[in-house]
Amino acid sequence: MAQPPGTTRVIARVIDLLGGPERAREVTDTEFREMVARWNQDTDAIGRILWAHLYVEHYLTEFLGYANPRLESIADARLSFKQKLALLNTSSPAVAELKPGIAQLNRIRNRLAHRLNSLIEPADSHVFLAAPMFSSMRLVSLGRPATTLTPIELLEQFSLHAANILAGEFDSFSKAFEQALQDERELGDVYQETPPN
Numbered sequence: 001m002a003q004p005p006g007t008t009r010v011i012a013r014v015i016d017l018l019g020g021p022e023r024a025r026e027v028t029d030t031e032f033r034e035m036v037a038r039w040n041q042d043t044d045a046i047g048r049i050l051w052a053h054l055y056v057e058h059y060l061t062e063f064l065g066y067a068n069p070r071l072e073s074i075a076d077a078r079l080s081f082k083q084k085l086a087l088l089n090t091s092s093p094a095v096a097e098l099k100p101g102i103a104q105l106n107r108i109r110n111r112l113a114h115r116l117n118s119l120i121e122p123a124d125s126h127v128f129l130a131a132p133m134f135s136s137m138r139l140v141s142l143g144r145p146a147t148t149l150t151p152i153e154l155l156e157q158f159s160l161h162a163a164n165i166l167a168g169e170f171d172s173f174s175k176a177f178e179q180a181l182q183d184e185r186e187l188g189d190v191y192q193e194t195p196p197n
Helices: 008-015 023-040 041-067 080-086 098-115 122-129 132-142 153-166 172-192
Strands: none
Touching: 008 080, 041 080, 041 098, 041 153, 041 172, 080 098, 122 132, 122 153, 132 153, 132 172
């Protein structure tokens, strides 16, 4: 295959600019090793982080749609994760305690995009554990504190919890449960109005 005119001169000039053939080889070898190191990441952990983020975003989008029925499709609006999070109504205590953890999940995903590594830092775990309902439910379900989970397991467990709470605000079971509570309150009022014998 013929080289385009001047290619040999350009390559010779690049080698010259890098300080000669030996120095050019050192530079390119070093840069290539750095690229390979970035490539050789824990893709299982990266996939788990990305999946957790996508999973929570799905339920966050659904939640916003149910909470705002007069709006057109939230998905079609093509809002960023951060914009969706800003729209999250936190009047429910269960949803309010999720917001910092969901924001942290987004920061982890963004770090991954900018640094190309899947490291979950101790500060990330502390944000997830700061959600009292999440920590308490993990203690009950695991039979041990959530702090015994690995950072990636903690991220996944928090993501599942967040999705469950977001979905639970509007799913059929939750609506039926809320109606049953309301019925019970009304019955309680009737019982209390009836004087004891």
